[in-house]
Amino acid sequence: MKQLHFRHLVNFVLPEKRMKEIASSYDVVDGPNDEGEMFTRPGILVDAFPSPYPNEESARYANGGANPPDLSVYTTAKHEGLDYIFALLLGYRDPPAGIEVRDGLYYNVYFPGGLIGMPSPLHSDGLVDYEDGTPCTKSQMAKDVVNFLCWAAEPAHDERKLVGLKAMSALFCGTFVVGFWYRSMWIGFKTRRIDFTKAVM
Numbered sequence: 001m002k003q004l005h006f007r008h009l010v011n012f013v014l015p016e017k018r019m020k021e022i023a024s025s026y027d028v029v030d031g032p033n034d035e036g037e038m039f040t041r042p043g044i045l046v047d048a049f050p051s052p053y054p055n056e057e058s059a060r061y062a063n064g065g066a067n068p069p070d071l072s073v074y075t076t077a078k079h080e081g082l083d084y085i086f087a088l089l090l091g092y093r094d095p096p097a098g099i100e101v102r103d104g105l106y107y108n109v110y111f112p113g114g115l116i117g118m119p120s121p122l123h124s125d126g127l128v129d130y131e132d133g134t135p136c137t138k139s140q141m142a143k144d145v146v147n148f149l150c151w152a153a154e155p156a157h158d159e160r161k162l163v164g165l166k167a168m169s170a171l172f173c174g175t176f177v178v179g180f181w182y183r184s185m186w187i188g189f190k191t192r193r194i195d196f197t198k199a200v201m
């Protein structure tokens with residue numbers, strides 16, 4: 001997830017201190033230093049999520065030639081992205097009779113063409129423990145993954161909408177205030193009649 005940085009998770013997912021610990025547990029390549037060399041340092045909050053693969057070629061090599069996509073903005077970038085990813089995560093089936101699946105491919109009813117290079121990431125129930133005792137089913141995990149990806153695509157979404165709502169409310173109220181002020185200021189002029197006939201003494 002190239003677009004997401006550790007700092008995005010601060011106070012949304014974990015407190016700052018814990019996120020700093022997690023970030024520093026990753027080695028990040030930085031540089032060049034004064035000697036022109038790249039160097040490795042512990043991650044900090046402003047670093048992007050480290051990629052599991054150093055480059056596209058190694059990602060393809062590790063996944064039988066298929067390139068795992070960057071999921072940072074996938075839910076918004078892809079048409080029906082949320083529903084698609086949810087369905088894809090739960091769409092692994094045994095291939096129907098007559099369909100040959102070569103090594104490194106998996107049959108998924110929701111993937112265009114049916115054969116996908118991604119093994120089922122949520123292959124069985126109970127992969128995580130929910131602290132509140134929620135049953136850890138595949139669909140529950142898929143829902144959480146998709147919700148996370150949706151948030152990750154636009155971390156500032158809620159805040160942006162809230163600011164928009166406040167601005168619209170202020171404009172709405174402002175319209176009435178200005179309208180009232182306008183009428184009260186001009187009422188004397190707008191209802192005045194100026195007559196230019198000669199005054200009769």
Ligand code: HEM
Binds near residue numbers: 085
């Ligand atoms: C819950 C975690 C994951 C999610 C939500 C996820 C989601 C996705 C999505 C949405 C696609 C794109 C499908 C398309 O092109 O229409 C994809 C492709 C892919 N993913 Fe994952 N993925 C996850 C975990 C993994 C893991 C752990 C691996 C590696 C072992 C992996 C390897 C791949 C590969 C190789 C592709 C390309 C498939 C192809 O083009 O045939 N994914 N993934």
